Amino acid sequence: MKIIIESDFGSMSETAKNILLGHMTEAKRVNLSITGGNTPVKVYEKMVTAVKDSPNYDNVHYYNFDEIPVEGQKEGITISDLRRLYLTPAGISEENIHPLTPENYAEQDVSLEAVGGLDAMLIGLGKDGHFCGNMPGTTAFNKLTYKVTVTGEESWFVPEMMEKGMSFVTMGPVSVMRVKHLILIVNGSEKAEMVRRVLTGPVSEDVPASILQLHPNLTVILDKEAAAALDK
Amino acid sequence: MKIIIESDFGSMSETAKNILLGHMTEAKRVNLSITGGNTPVKVYEKMVTAVKDSPNYDNVHYYNFDEIPVEGQKEGITISDLRRLYLTPAGISEENIHPLTPENYAEQDVSLEAVGGLDAMLIGLGKDGHFCGNMPGTTAFNKLTYKVTVTGEESWFVPEMMEKGMSFVTMGPVSVMRVKHLILIVNGSEKAEMVRRVLTGPVSEDVPASILQLHPNLTVILDKEAAAALDK
């Protein structure tokens, strides 16, 4: 594991962008899996500047690693997020976008193997220790890509925002361990204690992201606040 | 994970030997970590035939992944075993042998990184689910190479064979996950149930080898008997 501590959100985003561009400039098909949410917003802003209208990055293919379908909508929350934040403003061609969906999730691991695997994955960390859709209480470490149906008993169930019986799909811990380079970005003091647990505490399904300690090529980029609980 | 089921001990050993020779013939420095014990006996017999007195394999360096020191003996049980079974009959030059010892274990992970990491590791499986020296009750998944001091309370403590206060060193789960190709060999019906648990059951520190399910490049070679409890 390599931990990079940056002074602030901007520097964290700059470094994450550089790592991704580093992969994207290799002379081969490059398969990237990238995260939605708030943490990467500035990463994508910076990437759009580099990639927009450029023929230089036609070799890069994009995958999402989890998806929450929305009734009555053609596409789910994650890929919609990625389109809005990055894929559309960067002008990524549709044939380079490979959405994970509730329909195709069971073939996701085989599909990825058939294109040579994922070169890099950008992920965030939940305050509750989740990564991708691997949530406390519904994660088993020996899972490939899988589907979760929400029962309402989960610690993270929010009645106003979720419905019992809804479901989502996510790449599992085994799938994520196959990625050649894992880039975890975390910012903000409210996640500092979870960063400490995830990076230095016991490896346990109760703290799903703790499994990432076992990845052979994990780069963690933190701002100072997220790093505050780590030993110096 | 790739599971290869062979008809018997001989075929299992033949296939394991082929995989190792496959690595050893690459045009680069090749770093191998290999196991002692009874399971690989025939693998080494076959390898000796191929390697003995051959200048073809000077590029291969050997590491042991655990060690039990013996009082009054210059070298421990594992490396002595490896010398007897393989290194000496194969005529491996001393400068290609890199013993792990109680004295140097704390530098093992850094030393391995400095030579480009381990290309392959051959391991066996204990009936109690251990791999390398990662034993039930003394294994934490987030360990690099570490030292265990025996208390006598361990489930695997055998008073006739062990002494309280004795200690051994082993590469930990994090170290093993860094190996580029992991080859697990298991034979015999008495390990069949543990093979099933390790390869298909929950990932738990109580069954240390269950973590191997998460390795991105694990080849398991079983004889029919060891594979008997797996679903067909």
Add this chain to the structure above:
Amino acid sequence: MKIIIESDFGSMSETAKNILLGHMTEAKRVNLSITGGNTPVKVYEKMVTAVKDSPNYDNVHYYNFDEIPVEGQKEGITISDLRRLYLTPAGISEENIHPLTPENYAEQDVSLEAVGGLDAMLIGLGKDGHFCGNMPGTTAFNKLTYKVTVTGEESWFVPEMMEKGMSFVTMGPVSVMRVKHLILIVNGSEKAEMVRRVLTGPVSEDVPASILQLHPNLTVILDKEAAAALDK
């Protein structure tokens, strides 16, 4: 470059088989490109024994690297050769066989990139220094997969066997340099002098295989006779 000198044709074939099986046992999709001709006959005999009727090698995909179409025949000389020597007796499933043809050659490099590239390629050496279909007089080192139309002026033109205007396709030097592991097998005293030129002489398009000296992971397996002109 790593040179392995074996005592005879049988040992050369055994070692080549081991290297290929080493790749085939990795826990991923494995893309192999293999050669027709006489040199690999015993390699394939041995591989058939290991692979036949085995579900263990479903992850391996096969490619030919050159092809000579035959009028009135559905398939060309190389793939027909490979079917007879290996693919059919080994019971390889049709969906794991990817013939290169005069129709699809222009897409070959892109197709290979889309599946993660070739993991290994087994090649032979011509007495005239050719490799794959890269012949003296028609080879440019900067070629991807390409088509050659025979003029009758070539040094290797044999009027009884060839017709002016016939054509063949072959992966070019650039394509071959992209293969992760290159395995060159050569036997027999009549190729000894060419082995010396190819492995130690100047790099020149007149001796197409001389370019292989620049491959970062080339394993050469020779019998004693083919190695006779090399310095000891």
Add this chain to the structure above:
Amino acid sequence: MKIIIESDFGSMSETAKNILLGHMTEAKRVNLSITGGNTPVKVYEKMVTAVKDSPNYDNVHYYNFDEIPVEGQKEGITISDLRRLYLTPAGISEENIHPLTPENYAEQDVSLEAVGGLDAMLIGLGKDGHFCGNMPGTTAFNKLTYKVTVTGEESWFVPEMMEKGMSFVTMGPVSVMRVKHLILIVNGSEKAEMVRRVLTGPVSEDVPASILQLHPNLTVILDKEAAAALDK
């Protein structure tokens, strides 16, 4: 080969810096070989900003790929250049700096293999088609690291600047082909024609850099002017 065309020298430098930082952030020992000269000046300015006083990049080791000794000076021109432009202002620790010298050049390829090889190399292009110290008239494609003694007959001999009998050392074409990722940066219209020849012309020792067309992972970063002679 992947060609990236940037609008100007600044953007070219920015992209090159990103690629290098991408490598440097991997969770492993990273071995970089970097170039002196004028082309990378801005790359290093930008890298100094990211790396200076940062504990984040202790895993990166630096190598130079050629060296011209200077009489009466402890260190040669290239490493002195690199110290001035990057290593000193970035505060790189002496133990991470591995100078190539006329004294150690014969062991350079073995030394690099022993640390796992070079992960990336940043190189420039000479107007005469040279790369590293591989000059027209003194380059053989089948060379590892070697020494050149200047005769005064070379096309690039400049009497005011060089002396007959002086010598320099350089990694050769075979050494450079072993680098996992090659990054070639070129700017300015005066090199545009040579860029065209090197990237699209015949592969010939008269234009040493033409061999780079055969590298399996070459990224070329050009400003618009250097790209002007390439077909659109």
